[in-house]
Amino acid sequence: MLVLLPVAFAAYWVVASDAQLLALSQLPAQVIPSVASLAPWQRLVGGVVMAVPLGLLLVGVWHAQRCFARFAQGQVFTAEATARLRRFAGWVAAAALGALLAGVVASVVLTWNNPPGQRHLAIGIGSDHVFTLFFAGLVWLMAAVIGEGQALAEENQGFV
Template identity: 35%
Template structure:
């Protein structure tokens, strides 16, 4: 095995573990807002598109608003975690030396679609959340807040780039398979 292949396998294995850690962090983020409010209040900026309102407003929710806001916040997290799971599977394939295989490239394609979806869902979830949190307030205090940042623009372009790369790699794998069948 070449030195380059060994590096690919080693780094891919490390990245697969980092993906699993990222999934755990992503899925724990929203529950932490309610379970550890002081940490959430200090660590989350409400200028973020996912948090268009202050965390203190979330902590006073009761009744139907609490599960509705929780589910709304979890949707982008679940979509990104699904994508990270496929990215993890791609890295695991690379670690097994399954580099030029359709299944491995398919995981990259699914990750890129999940990244694009999460990037589009996060501001929408933030907008829905702002409506859900303020809907019971008196008229004039209700709000619809949408936040967009450079992070969303960067993620959108990165997701698009990775989708194109996955298509190109898929074509390369098809050509590789055709060439192998002739030999």
């Protein structure tokens, strides 16, 4: 998955229509004149900009995989598992914030070739961004609960 998603993402930016790419940046299809289309450099730069949040999310997923590998080994209440879960939450939150910024930058890149006065700067906060931040916060709280469990487990080992 960590390799397949970036490959699929890159392929999408190569084959997607201009209207589909504009929609990713909260722009209507009409912002590009009907006689024009996105230049290859716009697709490349737009794709790189929009790939940053995906990269941040994939780093988080890697930490989650390492955390769940510890869980599978029965190492639930450990400092490393807690730290990995917190890192996952942090990277997911960074990806959500990065997606907000990437959309803004991509809107400028995708309309750069428009005549002056017809370029756009689109700022959009969607429910997906809010939900992702909420999810990251929830996972962070779960990591805190596991951390408390770790402290109790260490305290109990001290009594035995």
